[in-house]
Amino acid sequence: MKERKLEDGMPICIMCDIKMKPVKVTLSDNEVRAWRCSKCSEEIIHPEDAQLALIMAQLKKGVDVKVGILNEAPYVRFPKSFSHVIQKGDVVSIFLETANDIRLKIKHTESA
Numbered sequence: 115m116k117e118r119k120l121e122d123g124m125p126i127c128i129m130c131d132i133k134m135k136p137v138k139v140t141l142s143d144n145e146v147r148a149w150r151c152s153k154c155s156e157e158i159i160h161p162e163d164a165q166l167a168l169i170m171a172q173l174k175k176g177v178d179v180k181v182g183i184l185n186e187a188p189y190v191r192f193p194k195s196f197s198h199v200i201q202k203g204d205v206v207s208i209f210l211e212t213a214n215d216i217r218l219k220i221k222h223t224e225s226a
């Protein structure tokens with residue numbers, strides 16, 4: 115059995131013993147890096163992207179956080195897993211949809 119070497123950028127298909135080609139595939143609504151065998155269509159998802167897609171899928175289900183009060187202003191903290199999508203310096207716009215539904219829009223900045 116051949117060793118799959120993802121770090122080389124060109125893994126070998128274990129079925130066909132030929133180099134797999136880099137492709138983009140959709141996993142849980144996220145575009146991820148992958149490699150595909152042109153002969154048998156076997157795909158390998160980039161492990162980092164696979165993990166990120168898993169985190170994104172979990173976050174899309176929603177996460178419960180407790181509201182705190184600081185100087186009479188309510189606040190919530192994002193769970194650490196959101197650090198994959200929100201960086202320090204990003205600007206967040208808050209929209210009140212209804213009393214039970216608040217939407218956030220993130221404007222990403224280049225510098226961290």
Ligand SMILES: [Zn+2]
Pocket residue numbers: 127128129130131151152153154155156
């Ligand atoms: Zn193959």
